[in-house]
Every structure is written in structure tokens, then in C-alpha cells.
Amino acid sequence: MQLVLKSLLLLVLATLLHATKGRMVSVKLGRRNKLKDKTVRLILDSSVSLQMTSPPASTIANMSLSPWTYRESCMESRFPRQIAHAQCLTAGCLSLQGGREEDASLVAKPIYYQVLVLHRIPRHNNKGGWKRRKYDFRLGMEVVTVGCTCVRPSVVPQGNRGDA
Numbered sequence: 001m002q003l004v005l006k007s008l009l010l011l012v013l014a015t016l017l018h019a020t021k022g023r024m025v026s027v028k029l030g031r032r033n034k035l036k037d038k039t040v041r042l043i044l045d046s047s048v049s050l051q052m053t054s055p056p057a058s059t060i061a062n063m064s065l066s067p068w069t070y071r072e073s074c075m076e077s078r079f080p081r082q083i084a085h086a087q088c089l090t091a092g093c094l095s096l097q098g099g100r101e102e103d104a105s106l107v108a109k110p111i112y113y114q115v116l117v118l119h120r121i122p123r124h125n126n127k128g129g130w131k132r133r134k135y136d137f138r139l140g141m142e143v144v145t146v147g148c149t150c151v152r153p154s155v156v157p158q159g160n161r162g163d164a
Contacts, residue, residue, distance in 0.1 A: 061086070065093045066108035066148040079118040079137070086110065086145045093150035107153050110145045117142050 061068045070084040088110055092102035118137040 061147065064148065065096070065103075065106075066090060066150045067094070068110075068148040077120045079120065083115070083117075083142070083144055086147050088148040105152070106150045108148045109151050111147045111149055112143050113146045114141050115144050116140070 058070075061070075067089045068086040069089060070086055073083045073085055074081055088108040090102055090108050092104050093106040093108055095101045095103050117140050119140050120135045121138055123134040123136050
């Protein structure tokens, strides 16, 4: 099931990557499965378009009791090229009464999420003839901070030191 999900997400990412170019893409799959380093050919459908109808992330971040901002991470050889990472703005959480006062009984913690990305790797072409840059795309996983949440502080009890 996980392989099917990865393959589906890979198809979506590859389709978005070359949606306007309408050409074939070679993609290498997997690490921990039977398709290790297996190259597959995808025929991309440029008519696919995705639309998101959620509220802007900045609105949600500002309404939270543990607000955050985003910083962009850009890597030219990765798809998507830009990924936004959240950074918590406070150590504690904002008071329910409003204002900008922090409640010291709660702490702000980042929320992590694993996302699938494609890394573009130049293909070495030993064939003669017309030279054109060709790439393979390797499926990878990155951990992204998507927001912040309020939690109770974790307290680690220390053992008795002994009264000796």
C-alpha cells in the first residue's frame, strides 16, 4: 500500500514538474522495496492541474496560540524547488485572554511532516549524436516543519539522590 501511495505521489510530482513541457520523464523508485533503483518511464499528462482551496497559511499562523512564520528553502535540483519551513515565534503560548502575553505553563513546539520530493540528477549520456541534457529524478523524503502547537512542558522526574 505504501508503495502504491509513493508511486501515486511520484506521478503527481513528475506531472507538475513537466506539465507544460509534455515530454517523457525517467524516474528512479525506492530504496527499501523490490523496485530499488528501478527506472520507469512516465508519460506526463499536461492537462492535469491542481487547485488548493484552503485559507492562506499566514492567516492560520496568526490565529494560533503558538504563532509562526515561514522561511523559504530553495534548492534548484529539487522538485518542488521551494519549500516553506515554519519557525515558532514564541517559546511559550499566547494567553487565551488575547493580547501578546505568553502563558508560561505551556510551550510552543514545532509540528513536523515528511514530504516526498524529487531530486534531479544529470544522466550521463554515452551515446553520440544530438546532445541534449537529460535527467533522472530520484524520489526522496524530507522532514518539513509545517506549523507550531501548544503542549504541556515535559517534566523528567529525577531519581532520589539518597540521604546518605
